[in-house]
Every structure is written in C-alpha cells, then in structure tokens.
Amino acid sequence: MKGARKTKDLLYEQVARIGKVFSSPKRLELIELLCQGEKTVEILAREAAISVKLASAHLRELRTAHLVATERQGKNICYRLADKSVAELWVQIHTLAEERLIELQMALQKIAARPDDLVPSDRASLMKAARKGEVVVLDVRPTEEYLAAHLPFARSIPLNELRQRLAELPKDRSIVAYCRGPYCLMAADAVELLKREGYEAIHLRDGVAEWGLVASRQE
Amino acid sequence: MKGARKTKDLLYEQVARIGKVFSSPKRLELIELLCQGEKTVEILAREAAISVKLASAHLRELRTAHLVATERQGKNICYRLADKSVAELWVQIHTLAEERLIELQMALQKIAARPDDLVPSDRASLMKAARKGEVVVLDVRPTEEYLAAHLPFARSIPLNELRQRLAELPKDRSIVAYCRGPYCLMAADAVELLKREGYEAIHLRDGVAEWGLVASRQE
DNA sequence: TGTATATTCCAACATTTAATGGATTGAAGG
DNA sequence: CCTTCAATCCATTAAATGTTGGAATATACA
Numbered sequence: 001m002k003g004a005r006k007t008k009d010l011l012y013e014q015v016a017r018i019g020k021v022f023s024s025p026k027r028l029e030l031i032e033l034l035c036q037g038e039k040t041v042e043i044l045a046r047e048a049a050i051s052v053k054l055a056s057a058h059l060r061e062l063r064t065a066h067l068v069a070t071e072r073q074g075k076n077i078c079y080r081l082a083d084k085s086v087a088e089l090w091v092q093i094h095t096l097a098e099e100r101l102i103e104l105q106m107a108l109q110k111i112a113a114r115p116d117d118l119v120p121s122d123r124a125s126l127m128k129a130a131r132k133g134e135v136v137v138l139d140v141r142p143t144e145e146y147l148a149a150h151l152p153f154a155r156s157i158p159l160n161e162l163r164q165r166l167a168e169l170p171k172d173r174s175i176v177a178y179c180r181g182p183y184c185l186m187a188a189d190a191v192e193l194l195k196r197e198g199y200e201a202i203h204l205r206d207g208v209a210e211w212g213l214v215a216s217r218q219e
Numbered sequence: 220m221k222g223a224r225k226t227k228d229l230l231y232e233q234v235a236r237i238g239k240v241f242s243s244p245k246r247l248e249l250i251e252l253l254c255q256g257e258k259t260v261e262i263l264a265r266e267a268a269i270s271v272k273l274a275s276a277h278l279r280e281l282r283t284a285h286l287v288a289t290e291r292q293g294k295n296i297c298y299r300l301a302d303k304s305v306a307e308l309w310v311q312i313h314t315l316a317e318e319r320l321i322e323l324q325m326a327l328q329k330i331a332a333r334p335d336d337l338v339p340s341d342r343a344s345l346m347k348a349a350r351k352g353e354v355v356v357l358d359v360r361p362t363e364e365y366l367a368a369h370l371p372f373a374r375s376i377p378l379n380e381l382r383q384r385l386a387e388l389p390k391d392r393s394i395v396a397y398c399r400g401p402y403c404l405m406a407a408d409a410v411e412l413l414k415r416e417g418y419e420a421i422h423l424r425d426g427v428a429e430w431g432l433v434a435s436r437q438e
Numbered sequence: 439t440g441t442a443t444a445t446t447c448c449a450a451c452a453t454t455t456a457a458t459g460g461a462t463t464g465a466a467g468g
Numbered sequence: 469c470c471t472t473c474a475a476t477c478c479a480t481t482a483a484a485t486g487t488t489g490g491a492a493t494a495t496a497c498a
Binding site: 040041042052053056057060075076077 | 443445
Binding site for chain 1: 223224226227228229230231232233234235236237238239240241242243244245247248268284285286301302304305307308311312313314315316318319320321322323326327329330401402404
C-alpha cells in the first residue's frame with residue numbers, strides 16, 4: 001500500500017511537467033507565437049522581446065515536455081507545436097484565466113473593447129457576412145503567419161504596411177481586424193489607425209488558435 | 220511602444236498564475252479530489268496523504284487564483300471548484316500529458332489495461348448496455364462522492380466495503396468499475412478483487428470529471 | 439579546409455517555491 | 469467564559485527556477 005502512494009505521486013508528477021510549461025509568462029508567449037506557425041529561435045526571441053539564449057532555454061523546456069518538435073531548415077532550426085492539442089490547451093488556459101481573474105479582465109478591457117468597439121456577435125454570422133463580402137476580414141499579422149493559417153475569407157495586410165496600403169480597403173464596409181489572439185496588440189493598433197482614417201473598424205479578439213485552425217505544418 | 224511590451228507581459232503573467240496552479244503534483248491531486256465533490260481541508264489532506272498545513276497552503280494557491288471557493292459548514296471549511304471549467308481544464312491537461320509523455324503512458328499501463336483487460340469501446344455503447352442492464356456500472360469511491368455526482372446507472376459500493384458486499388453483484392454479467400479517474404487506484408484494485416472472486420470485471424479509467432458530470436454543488 | 443552563423447550547453451547568481459514547525463485566529467460547544 | 473478543534477498565518481530552510489554571460493557545437497558557405 002505504500003507503493004501505491006509512490007506510483008500515484010509519479011503519475012501526478014508527470015502531469016505537472018505539462019503544467020510547469022504553462023506556468024511561465026515567457027513560455028506562454030512563445031506558445032502563442034508557435035500557434036501562428038513554425039518559427040526559428042531567432043524570430044521567436046525577437047517577437048517575444050527576449051534574448052536568443054533565454055528563448056532557447058525556454059524552448060528546451062517545451063521540448064523536454066514533448067510539446068514542440070524541431071526541424072533543421074538550412075541554417076536555422078524551426079520549432080513547431082507537436083500537436084494541435086497543445087494550441088487547444090493554450091486557448092483553454094487563457095480562456096479560463098479570463099473567466100476567473102478579474103485583474104486580467106480589466107487589463108484586457110483597457111486594450112480593446114472600448115465602449116465604441118462593437119464585438120461581432122458570433123462566428124457564424126461573421127463568416128456569413130464575410131462570405132457575402134459585406135465585411136472585410138483583415139489579418140494584420142506578418143505575411144508568413146497568414147500563409148501558415150488564416151481565418152476563412154481573410155485578407156492579409158501586415159500592420160506595418162497598413163498605412164501605405166489603406167487604399168486597398170473599402171470605406172463603405174466594416175473592416176474586422178484580427179491578429180494573434182487576445183494578448184496581441186496588433187489588431188488593436190490597426191483598428192485605431194483605421195478609425196482615425198475614417199474607416200468603420202472592429203476588433204476581433206480571437207486568432208487562428210482560438211478558431212481551431214492551427215496549421216500543424218507550414219508549406 | 221515600450222508600454223505595449225509592459226502591458227503584454229502583464230497579460231501573460233496573469234495567465235501564468237493559472238498555469239502555476241497546475242504545475243505542482245500535490246495541487247493536481249487536490250484538484251482531482253475536488254472534482255469528486257466539495258471536501259473539507261482535513262479530508263483533502265488525508266486523501267492526498269499530506270499534512271493539513273501543507274494542504275492548506277496549496278489550497279491557498281488555488282484560492283488566490285480564484286479556482287476554488289470556500290464555505291464554512293459548522294466547524295469545517297469546505298472547498299469546492301469555483302467552476303465546472305476548472306475540472307474541464309484538469310481533464311484536458313492530463314489528457315494532453317497522456318498523449319505526449321511516453322513515461323506517463325508506460326506508468327499507466329502498469330496500473331490497468333493489462334493484456335486481459337478489455338476496455339469498453341465507447342461511451343454510447345457502454346451506456347446503452349448499462350441502461351438495458353447487460354452490464355453493471357460500479358462506483359467504488361466513498362459514498363459521499365457518489366452522492367455528489369456519479370455516472371448514469373452506476374451503483375455505489377465503496378472499495379473498502381466491496382469484499383463484504385460481493386453478494387450484491389451478479390456473476391452472469393460484466394462489472395464495469397470506475398473511480399476518481401485514471402490516476403486513482405481504487406477501480407484497479409476493485410477489478411483485481413472481482414476477478415479473483417470469479418467475476419468478469421472491466422476497468423473503466425474515466426471518472427465523473429472526464430465524463431463532464433462534475434457537480435457544482437453537493438446537496 | 440577555414441570561417442561565419444545559429445543554436446545549444448555549462449556555470450553562476452538572484453529569486454521563487456515547497457515543505458515544516460510554532461504561534462494565532464475564529465467559531466463551536468460545554 | 470473558557471476550552472477545543474479546524475484552519476490559517478508566519479518564519480525558516482532546502483530545493484527548484486529564471487536569467488545572464490561565456491564557451492562549445494554544428495551546420496552552411498566560401
């Protein structure tokens with residue numbers, strides 16, 4: 001009966017290995033980035049605003065927990081999520097956090113969803129409108145991420161090109177902008193810019209991971 | 220633009236608070252216990268085989284992350300999951316762990332699913348057979364947990380009473396035993412006992428949390 | 439073959455965390 | 469009111485973790 005306790009502890013310890021990965025802010029950010037498609041260490045470090053060494057150390061944690069896979073591509077090493085279910089877990093964790101933590105809710109309200117920001121009621125109706133061309137779904141992430149996976153009917157204009165390419169967007173229809181997810185600020189910036197320029201812009205918080213569209217492999 | 224990085228970090232930090240809760244084996248065990256219904260600190264400590272003080276400390280972590288709620292009941296303080304979604308996250312985390320960690324898979328195989336252990340193919344067919352009375356679904360957890368929530372058509376015989384109450388079980392039908400979940404050893408013990416006594420017994424790994432049946436409140 | 443580049447490994451430090459023992463709160467019950 | 473009991477708080481120690489800098493590896497390229 002003493003042995004039973006030991007084996008039991010071992011089981012929970014294994015599960016805790018997965019939990020540990022999700023207990024560090026930086027690792028969470030890396031996971032969110034990897035939800036957008038596969039990336040090299042250098043890119044991950046730059047996007048997460050940390051040193052390459054630190055990124056490498058965190059990615060090592062992800063690797064020993066078998067949550068990511070690596071592949072050499074020329075000079076670089078590409079990291080990608082080992083499975084779609086990793087992205088699903090990330091979505092579920094941050095969703096639960098948003099449900100339970102008031103501090104997070106308040107911080108998120110500051111970023112987006114200002115009083116005048118209307119949120120698209122549900123996905124089905126948004127997609128219906130997008131299919132008909134009544135609204136423009138705009139993906140403001142870098143081009144590579146758009147290519148790896150994007151929302152149905154979405155058009156790609158990276159945030160840093162948006163100002164120059166405003167002419168491509170119609171002024172008589174709503175622009176629904178999205179980016180990497182609720183913690184990415186690109187879509188919020190895009191909406192702000194678009195509104196200043198006289199467009200009717202809406203901020204869509206969800207990204208591809210939240211839509212369950214993660215590309216397991218970028219081609 | 221510097222402020223953007225700061226707010227972003229803050230957001231991930233909040234989500235990491237939730238992840239941290241799931242990064243400790245003991246806390247995971249406590250969460251699994253709370254999935255079975257509300258419990259006092261003393262009971263939780265006893266079931267998890269830790270001191271009351273340590274249990275209290277871990278429960279404090281759960282409370283500050285707003286994942287559990289407390290309520291005084293006479294002399295004792297009862298803990299329960301703050302929301303059904305907490306149980307769902309626990310299930311998703313341990314499911315992902317089982318998918319990704321070979322060590323965990325191997326450890327689980329030792330406990331149950333021996334070569335001669337047939338696993339019920341799917342839930343629908345199991346429930347159909349249970350409804351018709353073709354199999355007996357047996358809940359071997361303590362009575363209080365059975366009362367808080369149990370599988371449809373399940374009969375309750377706590378493991379420590381099983382030997383005396385064997386006569387209540389039919390020998391001409393399969394007994395499908397379950398307990399708290401895949402990391403609980405009670406059902407495995409029950410199956411072993413039943414088989415020794417000549418019953419046809421099957422170990423069902425899932426518990427109420429895995430079936431999505433968590434009782435938000437015990438009456 | 440030698441050099442440049444991307445990434446990882448190793449060692450060190452500061453911080454955080456798990457766990458334990460002693461003191462404290464706060465309600466229950468005589 | 470005083471005692472009892474459950475649970476928490478506080479202080480301490482040992483272990484684990486995040487982070488940084490320097491050295492090492494391994495591949496691409498010339």
